[in-house]
Amino acid sequence: MKNLIAGNWKLNPTNQKEAKEIFDEIKAGIKNATAEVVVCPPFVYLALRSFSEGGFALGAQNLFWEEKGAFTGEISGAMLKDIGAEYVIIGHSERRKYFSETDEIINQKIKKALDAGLKIIFCVGETEEEKTGGKREEVLQRQIQEGLKDVLDIDNINVAYEPVWAIGTGNNCSVEETKESIEFIRKFVKKDTRVLYGGSVKSENSGVYIKEAGSNGLLVGGASLDGKEFIKIIQSAE
Numbered sequence: 001m002k003n004l005i006a007g008n009w010k011l012n013p014t015n016q017k018e019a020k021e022i023f024d025e026i027k028a029g030i031k032n033a034t035a036e037v038v039v040c041p042p043f044v045y046l047a048l049r050s051f052s053e054g055g056f057a058l059g060a061q062n063l064f065w066e067e068k069g070a071f072t073g074e075i076s077g078a079m080l081k082d083i084g085a086e087y088v089i090i091g092h093s094e095r096r097k098y099f100s101e102t103d104e105i106i107n108q109k110i111k112k113a114l115d116a117g118l119k120i121i122f123c124v125g126e127t128e129e130e131k132t133g134g135k136r137e138e139v140l141q142r143q144i145q146e147g148l149k150d151v152l153d154i155d156n157i158n159v160a161y162e163p164v165w166a167i168g169t170g171n172n173c174s175v176e177e178t179k180e181s182i183e184f185i186r187k188f189v190k191k192d193t194r195v196l197y198g199g200s201v202k203s204e205n206s207g208v209y210i211k212e213a214g215s216n217g218l219l220v221g222g223a224s225l226d227g228k229e230f231i232k233i234i235q236s237a238e
């Protein structure tokens, strides 16, 4: 099983020129990578195939739960697949928080993404408040069980453990805590399901999540916008 290193660009960068620069840096550095690499840019850059083809898979950061129809502003799994996306991120804490995505919505999205033939990076993780309230395991269990409700085949699902308090804060989760959470998550998935870590991953801290915490890869936000840094993170997984 290859490790999976995914870059989540979020709402960045602000123009095509910069997007091309990041794609080019990744393309230049990715040769001989043993991990599977996925880059998840905003939808508009995903469609610029002349920029984005080369040595890594593409992923979207979201999709809608219907295939077509009167849903202004939305994008379907089939459209993503058609444009060349192989993966989609679902359940990211920013979508749970800013777009009120519930476990039920996430479950619908997961089903639609699988129907469309997409692979999924399914994010789960507790907030600071839930952590201090001793609710980490309860939250993880609920998010996984509700998110995967009635999903019979989870072969195309990768779970990313992303403690919300660690995302974009520089406060990355300790190896011990990550290990505990990853082991807990494994109780609810298959033996060969990849479980990733995400939350303030940088090249200085990335290697231990795979080598010591037992993760099968990483979901990288901010640091994936620097192509050279992202390559160093990919190399740290080897």
Ligand code: PGA
Pocket (backbone or CB within 6 Å): 008, 162, 166, 167, 168, 169, 198, 199, 200, 201, 219, 220, 221, 222, 223
């Ligand atoms: P970060 O984001 O690496 O910037 O903390 C991770 C994520 O949100 O997937």
